[in-house]
Amino acid sequence: GENVEQHPSTLSVQEGDSAVIKCTYSDSASNYFPWYKQELGKRPQLIIDIRSNVGEKKDQRIAVTLNKTAKHFSLHITETQPEDSAVYFCAAAFVGGFQKLVFGTGTRLLVSP
Amino acid sequence: NAGVTQTPKFRVLKTGQSMTLLCAQDMNHEYMYWYRQDPGMGLRLIHYSVGEGTTAKGEVPDGYNVSRLKKQNFLLGLESAAPSQTSVYFCASSYTEYEQYFGPGTRLTVT
Numbered sequence: 247g248e249n250v251e252q253h254p255s256t257l258s259v260q261e262g263d264s265a266v267i268k269c270t271y272s273d274s275a276s277n278y279f280p281w282y283k284q285e286l287g288k289r290p291q292l293i294i295d296i297r298s299n300v301g302e303k304k305d306q307r308i309a310v311t312l313n314k315t316a317k318h319f320s321l322h323i324t325e326t327q328p329e330d331s332a333v334y335f336c337a338a339a340f341v342g343g344f345q346k347l348v349f350g351t352g353t354r355l356l357v358s359p
Numbered sequence: 360n361a362g363v364t365q366t367p368k369f370r371v372l373k374t375g376q377s378m379t380l381l382c383a384q385d386m387n388h389e390y391m392y393w394y395r396q397d398p399g400m401g402l403r404l405i406h407y408s409v410g411e412g413t414t415a416k417g418e419v420p421d422g423y424n425v426s427r428l429k430k431q432n433f434l435l436g437l438e439s440a441a442p443s444q445t446s447v448y449f450c451a452s453s454y455t456e457y458e459q460y461f462g463p464g465t466r467l468t469v470t
Contacts, residue, residue, distance in 0.1 A: 346404060346418075
């Protein structure tokens with residue numbers, strides 16, 4: 247089955263810096279890669295996703311890149327702000343009638359003012 | 360439009376007791392899921408449903424049962440709770456194969 251590894255487990259940056267979180271997956275059939283943000287005590291919320299027919303996707307200060315050959319994908323956050331502080335989860339799934347997401351173990355991002 | 364709701368929010372059980380967690384969604388979503396979240400382990404899929412009357416096993420189904428008698432509700436049952444089932448449980452739903460909407464979670468402690 248699918249296995250997703252996520253690094254780093256914690257990341258501390260200064261406000262305004264960029265942050266990069268990386269994930270690798272094992273199943274070459276996976277074709278859908280979402281990123282979820284979870285604030286302390288809250289529910290996970292989708293912030294961006296990418297499908298395997300696309301190499302990069304941007305939404306304002308966040309972007310995701312996908313390298314299918316190497317089976318890894320990354321989340322990039324530019325101009326970080328204190329409200330970006332949260333735990334970020336990557337996930338992977340084969341979507342073909344149904345998706346069963348396999349999540350990474352999470353990255354705790356701390357943005358200091 | 361409440362989205363995805365879960366009851367209860369907190370619960371403490373003794374080993375061997377049983378309980379049912381209720382998930383409800385008002386978005387007419389076909390797909391519903393139950394996850395557990397443990398420190399350092401991310402979210403793991405317990406069971407899921409692709410429509411009313413259907414259920415299927417996920418990654419960690421042992422010790423849990425589910426039912427989807429109505430499209431808007433997905434129930435997770437623990438027949439005989441064990442300390443290893445101490446966790447935060449999240450329900451989610453989706454309309455398509457893509458974006459999943461999560462509920463607020465249920466924090467369960469088994470002593």
